[in-house]
Amino acid sequence: MFNKTKEExxxxxxxxxxxxxxxxxxxxxxxxxxxxxxxIEIFKIINEGDYILSTHRSHYHYLLAGGSIDALVxxxxxxxxxxxxxxKLNFLTSSILAGTASIACGIAYVLKEQKSNxxxxxxxxxxxxxxxxxxxxxxxxxxxDLPCTFILEDNNRSEGTNKMQRRGHSxxxxxxxxxxxxxxxxxxxxGTGTGKIITNxxxxx
Numbered sequence: 001m002f003n004k005t006k007e008e009x010x011x012x013x014x015x016x017x018x019x020x021x022x023x024x025x026x027x028x029x030x031x032x033x034x035x036x037x038x039x040i041e042i043f044k045i046i047n048e049g050d051y052i053l054s055t056h057r058s059h060y061h062y063l064l065a066g067g068s069i070d071a072l073v074x075x076x077x078x079x080x081x082x083x084x085x086x087x088k089l090n091f092l093t094s095s096i097l098a099g100t101a102s103i104a105c106g107i108a109y110v111l112k113e114q115k116s117n118x119x120x121x122x123x124x125x126x127x128x129x130x131x132x133x134x135x136x137x138x139x140x141x142x143x144x145d146l147p148c149t150f151i152l153e154d155n156n157r158s159e160g161t162n163k164m165q166r167r168g169h170s171x172x173x174x175x176x177x178x179x180x181x182x183x184x185x186x187x188x189x190x191g192t193g194t195g196k197i198i199t200n201x202x203x204x205x
Contacts, residue, residue, distance in 0.1 A: 010036065016029060017187070028081070046065075059084075100124070125153050126157070
């Protein structure tokens with residue numbers, strides 16, 4: 001399914017960053033960056049027609065799932081940075097922490113019942129790793145051997161706190177349906193790279 005280069009991903013996100021900095025986006029955006037190489041490798045094993053569930057930080061996932069840069073920019077400028085959906089690509093998101101985990105279970109359960117070759121790929125962050133409903137979803141997928149893989153993207157941030165501040169030295173050994181990778185973020189956890197507050201918003205045309 002992979003159809004974007006690292007450079008294309010970075011350029012696309014920089015375009016959205018610039019729109020925010022120039023005052024065209026009067027709402028919160030969660031920018032991607034720093035995990036281009038990892039995502040490119042992951043999407044090489046995702047097949048066309050598979051279901052991809054993402055988070056509030058979904059721009060890269062959408063592009064690698066087959067979404068166009070123009071379509072992404074249009075969704076973001078319409079205020080849907082955290083709510084990107086594309087039925088044709090079987091792509092959906094939730095801005096609720098770990099909100100897609102149980103949805104991923106349900107889709108995977110139906111796919112197994114239908115004896116489908118499709119799979120579910122559910123991306124979450126390290127903050128969602130601490131949610132009880134994520135734990136329940138993982139146990140269900142693992143217990144029933146459902147065609148679902150959770151991709152845990154660990155940027156060591158939940159809001160403004162790192163893992164040590166949130167849970168000390170605690171680590172959890174997840175079953176094989178959870179894949180995890182670490183990365184260092186390009187932009188702050190939310191908003192823009194400079195932290196600039198813009199009051200004179202422009203109308204995007």
